[in-house]
Amino acid sequence: MEEKQNEVFEYYKKLVKTHPDVELKGATMPYTSANGHMFSQLNKSGIIGIRLAKVDREQFMEKYNAGPFESYGAVMREYVAVPDDLLKKTDELKAYFELSYNYACKLKPKPTKKKKQSIG
DSSP, rough: HHHHHHHHHHHHHHHTTTSTTOOOOOOOSSSEETTTEEEEETTSSSSSSEOHHHHHHHHHHHHHTTOOOETEEEEEEEEEOHHHHHTHHHHHHHHHHHHHHHHHHHHHHOOOOOOOOOOO
């Protein structure tokens, strides 16, 4: 399984690089976020999930025969699992990655967690 995850991770990094405003985050569970909202993730099973608005999600699932995305045994609301055969088609997938980014940017911003100041 680790070999598959490494291969998928390389495709994921390539996808993220298609968007100049997006940074890959997460040391153990790679993900992207915008406006305080995660919008893509690579789970420990080696599957990429992207977050889409309802109409885009439905179109994606129908076009690619894709299912919902699961992480840690739970179905992640608003996410679709990227099929393996689409991973290699970065040019095709980047359009959905852009839709995902734009969707996250339209959500109400989440407040950032402030670091605690030390006393002394």
